[in-house]
Amino acid sequence: MSSQDQPDRGSTSKSDPLLNSKNSAEHIIKYPILPNDLDFETYRKTDKHYKEILDRFIPIASKSGVLDGEQVDSKEKRERTRYIMQMWPRDPNGEVMYEMPDGKMTSNRLPLWGATLYDFYFVKKTPSMDNMLTFISGSKIARWMRQKNELYAMDYIDQAENDEPEPRIIPPYHIGEFIELIEQQVHLRKTGRSMKVDKSTNEKISKCLLPPSEYPGRWPLVPFSTPTCRLQERIPFDKLPKTLIVHDPWGCLSGRNRKANGKQKWSKATDVVHTYILLRPSEEHARALVDASTTTTGGTQEAHLYITPKRRLGVGNHSYIYQAELELPRELLVKPKTCVTCSCEGEVISKEQNGDRVRELFKANKQHAPYCEHLDDGVPRPKIAKVSVTAKLTMPSTDDENHEQQLANEAWNYMHFPDHFFEHWNGYNIIRPCQDPVPVGAVVPQFYGYYMPKKKGRGFKSPILLLEHCGTQASMSSLTLEERRECWSLLERLHLGGFVHNSVYERNVLVQNGPIQWSPFERSSLHPRFRLIDFGRSQEDEAGTRALFEHSRADIEFGLDFIHHPNF
Structure with a gap:
């Protein structure tokens, strides 16, 4: 078919001239x-x-x-x-x-x-x-x-x-839309259970991120009583919470095997609260971690994290993985909305001449958050919002292995990964020796902070590594050849970015429904998206010498043979 027949679609000539070198x-x-x-x-x-x-x-x-x-x-x-x-x-x-x-x-x-x-x-x-x-x-x-x-x-x-379009970052689905939907459902009493607190008090209590009097309507809510959306947007390090209040009624922070049972209900649990501090790499010694409260200012000062054995996702060689609820200031996740009328309130700061017409630019005198009065739909909007994240906890160290150091090393790697490891781009790369194009999605999960107990106290309390929840373990035997090559490309991009994994197994590849920019309700297994995880043994390898030894291991784990395959 000619380009005139289908101007907006992919097409070829009537003689099927694919791979044809004629100049037409x-x-x-x-x-x-x-x-x-x-x-x-x-x-x-x-x-x-x-x-x-x-x-x-x-x-x-x-x-x-x-x-x-x-x-x-x-x-x-x-x-x-x-x-x-x-x-x-x-x-x-x-x-x-x-x-x-x-x-x-x-x-x-x-x-x-x-x-x-x-x-x-x-x-x-x-x-x-x-x-x-x-x-x-x-x-x-x-x-x-x-x-x-x-x-x-x-x-x-x-x-x-x-x-050809230009390269552009594809932002993940904006979680604010889901939060607004849940707020409506809570207001209509279709989901959520109210927490029993004295809402007349203006004093802050350990159960809540804000004083009870600042929660409207049915808020604050019992943890895990409403659906939460996975946090997949990137949060700059300087905006991560400096203090994390961790709610752990069943002792998951002890690093022990806490099995789920039907009696573990938040509404009946005796809450146990611990204070954690955000850590960051020291400039003097790259692998040392120091208290972020002494080196950063501004940003989000406090958040609450809720952990239950019922939401345990898996067990590693030195760690436990939980799906946790993270309670953050709403303004960090939801954009304020202002109508055209309100956006034009205030003093004129400049004028633009366009022919006979003059366009005035205004600086608003009033801040409308979360909504201006003209967009108010009658639904109470709390100043907080809950999202779903992955919390990785370490087991206590043994005489044979320092589990805490592995988690600290993983946190250090996340803090030093280049930005493009976390970014989703449109289009494809060809990464030799593979000649088939592969999508340019993120290589690793988003990183939401590494936290240590503010006070040691009695007994072991695990550090906490907060990450994006990227799906379930991929089974290479159920993936197509093309999908296995895409998983391999993530490892190769890790190498090209100056790091070696040192733990190449299929269990360290996750798959989730996509595409990433669609709502969770619209995503499908037709669009799988992959990510590498578990960087506790990973290290920098700018020269690429260690990466050479991982290639043969990767071929085995991903079911590939780049040396003998006819396309390489």
């Missing part, structure tokens, strides 16, 4: 126009035109030797859906390709990035030699072609320069 605009796979909340990896899973392109590409690529040199079997076809599907046309008299300029890149600085699968190409390094193929991104080769004045394939250059 109709041979280019045209870009789809994506909705604002979609990246191409999500869109292609349900795009029938992409499936049509793929069904035509595989037989052509197989016969041309790009795949196995033979017809691809049905299992391979079913398990792989990301391919480089186009050949960049070369001028027969063009130069040999040596040094290449940078193309578009995300913050991880990997050189081969494309917004869609249509932004990667095979290309002949030497135009006259068909057997010297390499793969490259469209933005990278288009810049090289401009530099060398090889304008033989102007339609390809124009598409790479003008049509």
